[in-house]
Each structure stands twice: as structure tokens, then as C-alpha cells.
Amino acid sequence: MTKVAIVGLGWSGFSPEVVDMSFREMMFKAAQRAYEDAGGLDPRRDVDAFISCQEDFWEGISIADEFAPDPIGGAMKSVYTVAGDSLQCVGQAYAMIKSGLFDVVVVESHGKPSDMLTLHDVMSMALDPISLRPLGLANIHALAALEARAYMAKYGVGPQHLAEVVEKAHRAGLRNPRASYAGRLNAGDYELSPVVVDPLREADIAKFVDAAVVVVLASEAAARDLSDTPVWVEGVGWRTETSTLELHDWAFPLHARMAAEDAYRQAKIADPAKEVGFAEVDNRYSFKELQHIEALGLAPRGSAAEMLLEEPSTQAAACPSTSAAARWPRGSPSKSTASPD
């Protein structure tokens, strides 16, 4: 079975509001960069299939997959859409190439949340329409806050830990030219940040950015043709928990733990805390960074917070480096997790 590599990456946007380009123009720009990065690849000739990660409600367009092919060179070619995060598309592209039927697969994802006038209402559409939506939650972040509370209560995590995550991420973002919300914050600044839904303050919640990301994946033979520096993908995993929120584990992201185990198994990693040299974790909420470090097995359950305080610059000895720039100062483009960092 062939190995799979990332051979090109391109991006566009990563600012709070991209006013001068439509999402289609952002996709085109990101695709141009990715194809140049992949050795000047011609998408009309060299790409076997395209996958776009997007969701109709975020687009404000139903059957939005119809809009996917044109800006990325996929007109009249094999294109399909995954309603999910871009990392899911990377996983799908990986599987397609592993199957031996495809040599080069392009993954596109974008988010233009600045186009949404009623962001809260749109996000609320993700709730179960019968059991949850009628509650009319005043703030969609309440769901994350419930998880935060459960996690913090169970593992003795306090606001000082969240403040440290926030401070570290903002500081790290200063080294990232795409981090719109980077800055120097201290604990005092954190406490001045208004509470959105206790325990989450505004500073705990990633702000949105408009962005598009295109990733080119290739089989081993194609990768060696296209790139001198392919990034080999050794393992991929994704899991989805139950859609019934009441039935899921509020205190610990089991889905992330199981997905990580899938990827580690493929990559033959037995002890991630020792073998993983660098991890970038999703921290769209501050406490999620701590949870995900633990879910990835980079720190024992419930210990990431204390490790962070002991060794804030590198997170912890057992977890050498995480979240260098992270989602949070860069902002969250809603569907484009695949990072250009």
C-alpha cells in the first residue's frame, strides 16, 4: 500500500473580515498558492479528485457543493463535499490515495463567518431540533461552558490555568503573521475580559476569521515527483460522538482520545508522550487545549493544567511543544482547521 504525503499547501485570508474577496476568490487564491507549493502542479491535468469541506449553513447557500469545483480547478472533474472540518477531508483524501485508485487528491476548505449576520442562530441550527433547540439557549457557548465546568470540576482546573492557556496562545501568535488576534496578555488582562458564559470569558473563546486553505496530498510516487520535501502522513483517525449531547462525556473528549489511538496505531506510536515531538492541538476554547493534550495522550488525564503552569513555555516536559500558534490567536475559520502554520 502506498505511503501518502502532503506536497502542497496554500491559504488565503486569516483576517477577521475579508472584505475584498468573495469566498470563491479566496478559494482560488489559496488553490493557486497550494499548486505552486506542489511544484507548479496543474489541477486540470495532474489532480485525480478534489474534496471540499464546507457546510451549507455556514455558507448561506444550500447545495453549496456546486460552488466547490470552479475556483480550485475542479470544473467537470471528480469533486465531492464533506460537511465537516477540513481535517476530515484530509483523512478522506488519505484513504482515497491509500486505496490505490487516486494519486493526487486536493482538499479545500474555507469559512467566511463574517458573512453571517446571525451567527448565533446559525450555530443553534446544529442543536437537536426537538430535544434542545426549543430551550432557546441564550448563548451557544453555553454548551462549551458546560463541558468546561465538568472538566474543571473533575480535574481541579481553575481560572488561573485557563488564563495561562490564553496568555501563552496570544503570545505565541505574535510570531505568526496570520494570527489576527495575537497580543501580549497577562493574568490581569484576562480577568478584565468579560464573562460570556461562566466559566468562559471572551478571552477563552476563539474569535472567528475568514480563511481558505487548500492542501495537496499525493501517493508516494507522485509525491516524489512533485516535492523535494513531502510531509508524510503516517496515521489518520477521526471519531464522532453521539449527537445526543446528554449522552456524551461532558468532562473528557473521548472522541479525540479514540481518534488519536487510531492514528497512533497506524503510525506505530506506542507512547505518544515520549515519541511525539510536536503537536498542534485544537484550542477553539482555552480549556479544549488542556483536554486535547490529555486526549492525545501527551499528558495524563487531568494533569495538563498543572504541567502548563510548571513549564509554560514548552507546556510540559512530557509534552515538549504544543499549540505553537494554535487556533486561538489566529482565529477560527469555522471549517478550515488544516493549518498553514
Added chain:
Amino acid sequence: MTKPVNPRGTPIKEAEAVGIEFPVVGKARYNYTTGEALGVFLAGLKQGRILGTVCKRCGRVFVPPRMYCSYCFRPVDGWVEARDEGVVVTAVASYIEATRARAEKARVVGVIKLEVPGYKFDDHFFPGIMHYICVDDEAVKSMGIFGMRVRARWRPVEQRVGSITDIECFEPAGP
């Protein structure tokens, strides 16, 4: 009863065609970014001009415009102005409003293949516009509308806002 009795629909002849009022704009509301291509296009409509972009490699003209050629995967080479007239490629007559009420007068909607001086297009790919056509539904029933030359009926300048509706409809342009 919370589901429609017949989810496959009811033949028009049998329908009581009761109008139902519903909000056109729901809770999910958006402020779409036009971007460069459609921004220039809408500004052109306000001036009474139909603008498109051209890819000189393949000769395609895009109306509505885009800043890239989908077929050559490259930036387009610039702007061209289409004439505000062309021929009807396809059209239908609609007898029911969006609110499900029976329309007092049938509305005809169609696709118009536009002309751009200096360019020739086949029937597969052409600069086009979908719009209302101000003709009687008999023109659709008789199929006489196909291939009919039509011309944009513009709203008065002071009523134009930079929208596709700055064109009221397309009307027969004569032979």
C-alpha cells in the same frame, strides 16, 4: 398533523392553491461578500451595463463574471461588456407564486445567451443571464420563445441599486 399529506406534491389541477404566508428571511441571515467579480458586475448593472470577464487562453467569457477561468485555472484577462440583448435559450412559465398562491398572471423566466461584440459562442458555454422575460405564457406553450431575440428592460436610473433586479425583465427585441 405535522407532515404534508402528500410529500410528492399534488397535481396543479387538483390543488386548492391556498397561499401561505411565511417569512422570506429566516433566522439564518447572511451578508454575502460580492468580491471583486460580482462587485464590479453589480456596479455595472447600476450603470445599465452588463459586464463579464474574459479568458484569452480559451476564449470563454463569463457572465456573471468570475476572476478566474474555471477551465484553464488561471486569472481572467480582463473585462468585456456584453450587449444587453441576446437570444432565449430556454424558458418556462410559472403559474404559482413562491408563497404557493396561484399567480394572477403567469411569469416567464428564462436564460438568455448574451452577445459580446468580437466574440462567438457555441450553445454549450456562453455568457448568459437568467431573468424574467416579459412575454405572455403563450410564447412558452407554443415554443415560439426559443431563439427569440430579447433586450433588457432597465429600471429607471434613479431606481437602480446595483442588483440583478436593476433589470426589470427581458422583452422581445424584434427581428
